[in-house]
Amino acid sequence: MELFTNQVLAGIATGAIYACMALAVVMIYQAIDHLNFAQGEMAMFSTFISWQLMQWGVSYWFAFLITLAFSFVAGIAIERILFKPLVKAPVLTNVAGFIALFAIINSSAGLIWDFTIKQYPTPFGSAPFLGSQLISTHQAGMIGVTVALLLALYFFFQYTRIGLAMRAAASVPESARLVGINTSWMIALGWGMATAIGSIAGMLIAPVVFLEPNMMGGVLIYGFAAAVLGGLSSPFGAVVGGFLVGVFENLAGTYIPGVGNELKLPIALALIISVLVVKPAGLFGRHIVKRV
Amino acid sequence: MTPLLNVKDLRAYYGQVQALHGLSFSLNEGSLTTLLGANGAGKTTTLRAICNMVRSTGGVEFEGKPLNNRSTESIVRFGIAHVPQGRGTFTNMTVEENLQLGAITRKDTAGIVSDIERMYAHFPVLKQRHTQQAGTLSGGEQQMLAVARALMLRPRLMLLDEPSFGLAPLVVRDLFGILGKINREDKVSILVVEQNAQLALELADQAYVIETGRIVMSGNAKDIANNEEIRKSYLGY
Numbered sequence: 080m081e082l083f084t085n086q087v088l089a090g091i092a093t094g095a096i097y098a099c100m101a102l103a104v105v106m107i108y109q110a111i112d113h114l115n116f117a118q119g120e121m122a123m124f125s126t127f128i129s130w131q132l133m134q135w136g137v138s139y140w141f142a143f144l145i146t147l148a149f150s151f152v153a154g155i156a157i158e159r160i161l162f163k164p165l166v167k168a169p170v171l172t173n174v175a176g177f178i179a180l181f182a183i184i185n186s187s188a189g190l191i192w193d194f195t196i197k198q199y200p201t202p203f204g205s206a207p208f209l210g211s212q213l214i215s216t217h218q219a220g221m222i223g224v225t226v227a228l229l230l231a232l233y234f235f236f237q238y239t240r241i242g243l244a245m246r247a248a249a250s251v252p253e254s255a256r257l258v259g260i261n262t263s264w265m266i267a268l269g270w271g272m273a274t275a276i277g278s279i280a281g282m283l284i285a286p287v288v289f290l291e292p293n294m295m296g297g298v299l300i301y302g303f304a305a306a307v308l309g310g311l312s313s314p315f316g317a318v319v320g321g322f323l324v325g326v327f328e329n330l331a332g333t334y335i336p337g338v339g340n341e342l343k344l345p346i347a348l349a350l351i352i353s354v355l356v357v358k359p360a361g362l363f364g365r366h367i368v369k370r371v
Numbered sequence: 372m373t374p375l376l377n378v379k380d381l382r383a384y385y386g387q388v389q390a391l392h393g394l395s396f397s398l399n400e401g402s403l404t405t406l407l408g409a410n411g412a413g414k415t416t417t418l419r420a421i422c423n424m425v426r427s428t429g430g431v432e433f434e435g436k437p438l439n440n441r442s443t444e445s446i447v448r449f450g451i452a453h454v455p456q457g458r459g460t461f462t463n464m465t466v467e468e469n470l471q472l473g474a475i476t477r478k479d480t481a482g483i484v485s486d487i488e489r490m491y492a493h494f495p496v497l498k499q500r501h502t503q504q505a506g507t508l509s510g511g512e513q514q515m516l517a518v519a520r521a522l523m524l525r526p527r528l529m530l531l532d533e534p535s536f537g538l539a540p541l542v543v544r545d546l547f548g549i550l551g552k553i554n555r556e557d558k559v560s561i562l563v564v565e566q567n568a569q570l571a572l573e574l575a576d577q578a579y580v581i582e583t584g585r586i587v588m589s590g591n592a593k594d595i596a597n598n599e600e601i602r603k604s605y606l607g608y
Contacts (some may be wrong), residue, residue, distance in 0.1 A: 237467045243471060243475070244471060254461060257447065257452075258447060258520070260444060
């Protein structure tokens with residue numbers, strides 16, 4: 080029983096990271112109708128920035144905040160420079176854009192910081208949390224930061240005018256423009272926020288997976304699985320999906336014979352395929368019906 | 372007196388296809404003007420061209436200021452509220468959020484709060500349903516919401532695209548009554564595009580008849596309504 084509880088709690092901790100990645104993916108998907116394949120690389124690059132700052136002697140939380148601000152601005156810049164010109168381009172052009180972004184960021188990180196694995200600090204320590212062997216303080220910290228982030232986002236979108244405008248721009252762009260919302264800037268703002276959310280995920284998971292340019296590859300696939308499971312049209316679904324995938328991944332690794340650590344990733348892919356076959360809109364997504 | 376809205380030689384295009392062929396008309400402050408015509412005559416396109424939602428050439432002036440090269444979202448800031456065809460409801464948001472969105476360009480928080488109450492007084496059904504998702508409202512209620520959303524801007528000019536579309540005759544009567552009241556009491560000038568010519572002419576003071584992208588008739592709404600020849604050949608009743 081203790082093994083089970085342990086695995087579930089550890090699953091919730093990594094699930095928090097998947098939830099962040101899924102949320103970042105869904106925010107951009109809502110804004111521009113494309114999946115951002117480079118979301119993980121963007122998060123990785125942000126994490127490197129924070130690491131570099133700490134190498135220069137900046138304290139953890141200060142580096143954390145600077146990285147958030149950097150990521151926000153960088154996300155807006157990427158949208159303005161690369162994806163705004165592609166607004167009316169076909170799907171494949173956008174996909175090529177995402178792949179290019181992926182390759183550029185991945186290689187730049189390798190060029191600047193090389194591909195060797197680096198230790199990444201945690202501000203929470205890794206002692207047993209509250210004296211319990213079930214979960215470490217870092218895992219508890221991951222859950223805590225994510226929950227705080229989710230609450231902040233909920234209040235932002237529910238109770239601020241700019242949050243309302245962003246939701247309007249994502250749901251009915253034409254009507255949004257007719258009430259005077261600059262939808263193009265709302266998309267850019269969505270990119271900035273998604274990039275900042277991704278950077279939080281990167282900085283929280285880095286002490287676990289270690290820092291290197293390919294660190295987010297697996298994480299992003301779980302993030303996609305979470306987004307698909309919860310429904311790409313539902314930010315709430317993406318978050319729930321993230322936690323579910325985290326727990327599911329851990330339990331499958333422990334209890335299904337032959338899965339172990341090596342086959343955890345295929346499980347995420349199998350999950351994506353099963354959801355798409357059985358319930359394409361996801362658990363909380365809306366069916367989009369298009370008139371032809 | 373300069374007209375509130377002056378449209379001169381307006382031409383609009385969908386890709387290679389020209390939809391408006393040099394359309395000119397004007398609307399005075401305080402007027403309730405209707406634009407009539409058959410399906411495909413270019414009524415919707417005219418409204419869309421005024422708000423720069425379709426490629427167009429020619430002059431559109433609001434109080435003498437040109438609107439042509441402005442973005443749709445910046446034209447709203449002149450005080451022009453456009454209720455598009457199909458109502459443009461934010462269906463997955465609540466009724467109250469829809470109203471707040473109508474006032475999203477305004478900065479006076481207190482004024483917005485009191486205007487929302489004013490809308491609830493105009494349209495009591497919206498108050499009953501203010502926490503409901505707007506998509507769950509009936510067609511008539513959604514049209515009320517669309518008009519209320521437009522009024523939240525405190526507009527100088529309201530553009531309405533086929534407000535009667537898909538509504539039961541009684542509901543249409545109701546709605547048109549409210550439009551007339553808004554025009555008289557709140558001094559909002561209104562340009563309404565309609566297929567239901569009979570009703571629109573009862574409501575309006577000015578009327579223009581448009582056919583294949585040109586104005587073919589203009590004048591006092593009563594005169595047009597009383598002219599049997601025009602009614603038969605252009606308005607079909």
